[in-house]
Amino acid sequence: MASRQGGPGPDEGSGTGSTERRTAPHAATPDAGSRREPTTPPSRFGPDDSRARSAHRPDAGGSEPTARRRTPEDPPVRDPSLYALTDHFRERLEQPGRYVSTRAVSDAIRRGQLRWNRTDGWRFALVEDGIRFVVVVGDTETNSPVVVTGWTEIADRDRALEAGRFDPVDIDTIDVRTGLSEASAEPIPDRIRPRAITRPFVVGEHRLETEPGQPYVCCADCGCRFRSKDAITGRGCHGPSGR
The missing domain is CATH 3.30.2310 (YaeB-like fold)
Known part of the structure; x- marks a missing residue:
């Protein structure tokens, strides 16, 4: 479901609960000429398809073509x-x-x-x-x-x-989260091991952190250790009693 309330406006700041740094500089808007044109995928209708042609065909009275639906x-x-x-x-x-x-x-x-x-x-x-x-x-x-x-x-x-x-902990968090998501079933100990995450980030029910040298992320609440995203999302967190 989608909500219309609070959609992204042209001059909004960070959303509620966002962890983006408040000190982040606002990027300047580039000149219109510097924007790249979007790369459009192949149309579902070929150039000779009758449905594609009919969208631009004038009526019998010679009026302007009907606007094509998106x-x-x-x-x-x-x-x-x-x-x-x-x-x-x-x-x-x-x-x-x-x-x-x-x-x-x-x-x-x-x-x-x-x-x-x-x-x-x-x-x-x-x-x-x-x-x-x-x-x-x-x-x-x-x-x-x-x-x-x-x-x-x-x-x-x-x-x-x-x-x-972003500070080094933020950057390490982004890197580890990306690694977990890229191949959710694959353990990523080598990607986790050099990172230091002292502010827990959330995946599934767990708040995760890690220290340099550890080949896993550890839930700050239940103490469970994980090396892949599937392992994290496949296990519930039961707090300290889950240790």
């Missing part, structure tokens, strides 16, 4: 105020360690690169200060598009550390 393959609009936020995305705004905000969503929709993904559909991606903000949108062929989900990735670790928008 399809899911048409590039989504770049006006953040038109998008509602799904309940799934609202939950992410409130979870520690997500590093997504309504401001990041608005910036990505306005200025991010647009790509078509066969699994998710349309997604915007904007790199700022070494961090990639990814926003997946849906219902883009309608008058009520929605923000389905969003996440962060490390685009350039050195740049992210230099920029100071």
Whole structure:
């Protein structure tokens, strides 16, 4: 379900519960000429399809062609105020360690690169200060598009550390969370081992942290240790009694 209340507006700050740093500088809006044109996936109708032709055919009276209806393959609009936020995305705004905000969503929709993904559909991606903000949108062929989900990735670790928008714990958290999600069934001890996460981040029912040298993340509440996302989401957290 999607809610219209509090959708990303043009000048909003971080959303409620966002862990994005308040000291983050606002990126300047680039000139219109610097924007990349979206890459449109192949249309579901070929150029010779009768349905495609009929959408542009004038009527018998010689009037203007009927406007073609939008399809899911048409590039989504770049006006953040038109998008509602799904309940799934609202939950992410409130979870520690997500590093997504309504401001990041608005910036990505306005200025991010647009790509078509066969699994998710349309997604915007904007790199700022070494961090990639990814926003997946849906219902883009309608008058009520929605923000389905969003996440962060490390685009350039050195740049992210230099920029100071996020501290080293934030950056390690983004890196470990990305690794867990990229191959949810695969253990990633080598990716976890060099990271230091002292502020727990949430996956499933667990609040996770780790120390340098440990090949696992550990739940701060129940003490369970995990090396893959499937292991985390497949086990409930029962607090200290679960140790």
